Amino acid sequence: MPIVGDLLAGRYRIAAPLGAGGMASVWRARDERLGRDVAVKILLPNLAADPALAARFDREARALASGSHPAIVAIFDVEPGDPATGREPFYVMELCDGGSLADRLAGGPLPPDDAVHILAAVAEGLAALHDRGLVHRDVKPANVLECGGRSKLADFGLARLEHMAEEAALTAPGTVAGTLAYLAPELLAGQPATTASDAYALGVVAFQALTGSLPRSAGSIAELVEARHAIPPLVSAAAPTLGDAFDSAISAALAPEPDARPDALGLAADLAAALGRWHRSRTAGRGGRRRPGPRSPAVAGPVAAAPPPAGSPDGAPAGERFDSSIDTVIVPSPDAAAARRGRPGLIVLAALAGTIVGLAALSGVLGGDRDGGRSAVPTGLASSPVSSSAATPTPTPTPTPTPAPTPTSTPTPTPQPTRTVDPAAPALEALDLVRAAIDDARKNGGLKRPDANALQRLADSIGDALRAHDFDLARTRTDRLADDADDLDDIDDDEHDALRAAVAALRAAIP
Secondary structure: OOOOOOEEOOOEEEEEEEEEOOOEEEEEEEEOOOOEEEEEEEEOHHHHOOHHHHHHHHHHHHHHHOOOOOOEOOEEEEEOOEOOOOEOOEEEEEOOOOOEHHHHHOOOOOOHHHHHHHHHHHHHHHHHHHHOOOOOOOOOHHHEEEEOOEEEEOOOOOHHHHHHHHHHHOOOOOOOOOHHHHOOHHHHOOOOOOHHHHHHHHHHHHHHHHHOOOOOOOOOHHHHHHOOOOOOOOHHHHOHHHOOOOHHHHHHHOOOOHHHOOOHHHHHHHHHHHHHHHHHHHHHHOOOOOOOOOOOOOOOOOOOOOOOOOOOOOOOOOOOEEEOOOOEEEOOOHHHHHHHHHOOOHHHHHHOHHHHHHHHHHHOOHHHOOOOOOOOOOHHHHHOOOOOOOOOOOOOOOOOOOOOOOOOOOOOOOOOOOOOOOOOHHHHHHHHHHHHHHHHHHHHOOOOHHHHHHHHHHHHHHHHHHHOOOHHHHHHHHHHHHHHHHOOOOOOHHHHHHHHHHHHHHHHHOO
């Protein structure tokens, strides 16, 4: 066991303890060769004496060091140790000094946007591990660290061993161990860990992040084992203020049967879609988005003042409605109400001008304009104005009054249907080009199949976010896709450049 000031492997100067668990201790250290701070994880002396445990520690650290991913804490160095001299094996990793998800959850549940953002990053890291044939085995909030503003997965591959060490300590009724709360039912039954058990653990983390509580609680291993097939509660039951938007996504991840659970990226996509539903339900609850219904006839004169309806913004006059998604107050007037009968949604489309105007210029249909940008007013109306006095009999200079000719009837303009333009459509088209570039790089550019599969899964999750109109999440995932594409090795330069260009085009197309 090192002490502060020790120099490991001739370069890592131990500075301070960061933590300890059932398998290892973690220390802050200074890499004197490269002049940077790092974290050093050292196998505990009593376990280092076991050759099998020491070999497994070394093997898994090297497997993790063989690849990299922006959502996984980087492994810089691995030292096997020396049982003859009592030197414990250790590995050196990226120092994450932004705290853990467990630290944040100590203050209660997270806002859904923050929770889904973090969970998406963890899911991508898990998917990268699974692609390399590795199972994390200990997904929990304490192992989700903040590194440079990014959430990263840490502490790999030791959960099964920690569980064995903790089991002896949990013989007394009422004893609780944090890791056990995240173990899938099949693990409690003695089955080996799989990618599905990692997905279950991520589902528990998601439930906890959204509600501030765990989906199951028990005081001993026996109670946990006995309750392993119980149906977990719904998110809406634990946190009624969230509504039911997240119920299906979390329930699928917590399914008792492993085959019924989504994989890590599938869960991330489900959560992204759930977040979109949650935002839409909140907006509808404030009166921001209403289903089309019958309109009241136009009434001459001012609209009578009335108290704001429940859920409307403070101080909003009667008759106004607020749409938080476009940050615009829409004030219906009798004239505007009549005008909108022929062109439903025109005001909303105008408020979304940043996206819609450009698309409308291509289609020429904004407000029913179908003739390349010329006036949408029917010709008969433009050329035959009717004055208000034209219908009144006008006396003539002759003794016998002659009534003015009755004005010809003016054709009533036929309402033109408004085409609904999906603001995600350009980005979804750009995403198809990204998928094609990934396929081309795999077939012609030497991109390895596991790397291609990981990129395609990330592209699929971007598509889910776009279809849910969660553009912030889509941009975040596209940035990660760009990072992953930049980090690719052993790929043809031309195919690499094509992939980068496709990802850049996607990023620019997201509203």
